[in-house]
Amino acid sequence: MAQIICLSCDIETYSDVDLSKGGVYKYSESPNFDILLFGYAIDGGEVQVIDLASGEEIPPEVIAALVDVTVIKWAFNSQFERVCLSVWLRRNYPQDFCGYSIAADTVSGYLDPSAWRCTMVWSAYMGLPLSLEGVGAVLGLEDQKLKEGKDLIRYFCMPCKSTKANGGRIRNMSENNSEKWERIKSYNQRDVEVEIAIQKKLAKTPVPDFVWNEYHFDQEINDRGIALDMTFVKQAIEIDQLSREKLTIQIQELTNLDNPNSVQRMKNWLADNGLKTDTLGKKAVAEMLKTAPDQLAEVLSLRQQLAKSSVKKYQAMHHAVCQDGRVRGTFQFYGANRTGRWAGRLIQLQNLPQNHIPDLEQARALVRSGNEDALSILYNSVPEVLSELIRTAFVPRDGMKFIVADFSAIEARVLSWLAGESWRMDVFADNGDIYCATAGKMFHCNVVKHGENSDLRQKGKQCELSCGYGGSVGALKAMGALESGMGEDELQPLVDAWRQANPNIVRFWWAVDRAVKECIKQKIPTETHGIYFSYQSGFLFITLPSGRKLAYVKPRIGENRFGGESVTYEGVGGTKKWERIESYGPKFVENIVQAISRDILAEAMKRLRYCFIVAHVHDEIIIEADMRMSVSAVCEQMGRTPPWAEGLLLHAEGYECSFYKKD
Structure with a gap:
């Protein structure tokens, strides 16, 4: 057989791990993970589907191509195929598997990403949707992804509920519904066909090699992962639960509400006590706290703590952590397809709360030791402390x-x-403070941080963050200008001054x-x-x-x-x-x-x-x-x-x- 140059592939898999919560690395390391179908095409030729679940085997030349770094492998969202096939090959063909790790690194166990290309990345590079179905629709491909795929995946690729009707089984196999099984094989074949069709459609505008190189080191970072202090994470989850129970009891005692988590019931209670509001959003509650009577202010403050959702990131860590204590797959290459920036996945490192606690190490140690009592005594809000400590879970x-x-x-x-x-370039050349320099230019005076006219620095900062891309009064408001003490009537003059500067x-x-x-x-x-x-x-x-x-x-x-x-x-x-x-x-x-x-x-x-x-x-x-x-x-x-x-x-x-x- 002639040397394979490129291999297009798509797989259907089973695991008892929730892919959306665990990510592909956690999903594939489950002992119950398996590949059910392997669809492939060699050098853009006819698509073949190997029914692995029914005992068929992948041809030796294809196994060789999967581990050969000179053969380019294509898939839509190829990270999924590459990681799943890495685990599957290690289990079933250990003599053939070859990773790319060095002894000091933690990327061992995965196929070298330099031999892989991703049609989803190509689609994102072209400003297209990040789904196979969406790309096919926008490009008007003759072959479209089969719409029934989600139902078929739910049936064969995820655990099912044990019932009397299904004989108590917790998983559907090919023999449980032969008609559906033939349809999922067709679905697998069609996905490879659509993926190849996208390649042909976009052939005139290829992704540059240097962008593929960026994709490859992105995959390397995802393979490496980052370690989590799971002792700390588990204690944080337990302390959060204890804290929430205490807060709930406190609010119940003050309001007599059975369920203080209910937004509607809380709004009704506040209205009955003379404080009407359309929302219990963070900004609205902060505004109400300025004027609310003491009893209502106490309830609002406790409700705000109870509503804090950033601690859910600890749960996300627990769901996604791999067996070696590292979490992988937290970055999506070209996730923002207007700019090509990375997007966060699973734990969302891109929007972690900031930390301002002066005694960060002490607070962290208290959480790690499970000392909820000390946290409650030393800090006004346990949920706030847990929120500020999220970053410290990464070690x-x-x-x-x-x-x-x-x-x-x-x-x-x-x-x-x-x-x-040029005046701004001069500031940067001197490693100056751009907020002070901007304020000085706007107000025609010298502005020094913590010194001369330092009160103007905040206005320079607000304008720098709001006005650089045509932002006006609305942008200043969105960036918190009014909350920082600026008056409504000075916003437009600030915009004008920034533009003149x-x-x-x-x-x-x-x-x-x-x-x-x-x-x-x-x-x-x-x-x-x-x-x-x-x-x-x-x-x-x-x-x-x-x-x-x-x-x-x-x-x-x-x-x-x-x-x-x-x-x-x-x-x-x-x-x-x-x-x-x-x-x-x-x-x-x-x-x-x-x-x-x-x-x-x-x-x-x-x-x-x-x-x-x-x-x-x-x-x-x-x-x-x-x-x-x-x-x-x-x-x-x-x-x-x-x-x-x-x-x-x-x-x-x-x-x-x-x-x-x-x-």
Whole structure:
């Protein structure tokens, strides 16, 4: 048989672990995990389905191809296939399996990701949906994913409830419903066919090799995982349960409500006691606490503690942790397909609560020892303490430390560099405080943090966080301007002052707006500020300095609610559904700046690839480091400007710790 060049595949599997909670690594390490069907096609040829559940075997040449790093393997969401096949091959073909780990690393047991490609990543790169069904529909493929698949997967791939009618079984096998079994085989075959059809449809716009390289080290980080202090996690869950029981009893005693967790009953009780509200949201409760009578304030405060949901992350850790105490698969490559940024999965490291407790180590020790009484005495709110300690559940391996390093004001630096706002570049060159400098520019005075005119720094900060991408009064409000003490009547003047202080950034917004519109209207390439715009095959492409492209599906010129011209394109919008989205210059600038910031992080991760990166959060990298490694060396590597970003001033700062925290 001729040498196999590429292998497209799709599998149907069974496990008693909930995939949505445990993730593929936990799912596949269950003793009850198995692969039921293996669908594949060699070099784009006819699809074959191997019925492993019925005793059929995968041909030897295909087994050899799966472990051969010179054979490219394709799948939609290939992480699932790669991890599941890694476990299955280790169990069934240990003599053939070959991983890619070194002795000091924790990625052992998985097939080398460098031999894998992912059609879902390709779809995301093109701004398309992250589901096989969604991609097929948007691309108008002749072969579509079979809609009955979810029911078939629920029947064969998950445990079932034991009943008299089904003879008490807890799992459905092929012999339990031969008709459905034939249908799931057809479903498996169709998925491979659709995956190949997507490759053919997108062939004119391939993913660049350097992006595939980024995908591969993303998979390496996911394979490595990050260790959890499970003693601490389990105690946190128990303490949270005890705390919730105490809070519930306290509220019941004050209100006589059987179920104080009920939002409607609590709202009714508050109304009966003279305090009407439409919501018990965090902001609304905080506002009511300012004026509520003592008894109602006590109830609201207790209710707010009871409603705290961030402690659910401890439950997520418990569900997802693997047998070796590490949690894997917490990052999705290209999860944000407008910018290509990573998205969080399972525990969602991207939105961990900050920690402000001054005695963090002491609080952590009390939780780890299960001392709920001491926590209750020393701290006003046990749920708040548990929330602030979530980060500290992540720990390095024995004998190692964490080095945490992040970029300083990365988006502000990229925006200033692109727009050519020289006064801001001077601030960054001197490692100055951009919030003070902005306030000084806006109010024409000297502003020093904790010094001269320091009260103006907060206004500079609010404007920096709100106005860089065309934000106005609404953006300031959303960022908490009113809560920080600013008056409604001063918001518009603040917006005006920020824009007057940053004229080149404002010009950059509208230069991008013009370039996008001209490109779409005339279907010709345009350029501004080193950013290139092109139209091809129904897509708007924005080429970044790194060479990576942002894609916008089916762009066209429309009319906005003010009667002016606007750009619309198809994508996943605020409703989480595929829809037509409206955009304009400043919004495209936001995508561009965030995408370039993402590329800079990716460059830094490449340079630090062999330092055992275990996680990354926004613009921060977490390394499981040898005790001899220095923070300054890591920051020096991070702060190097990529060759494609000449003139951009980067700066990274870091610290070391024995558990993850925000320094």
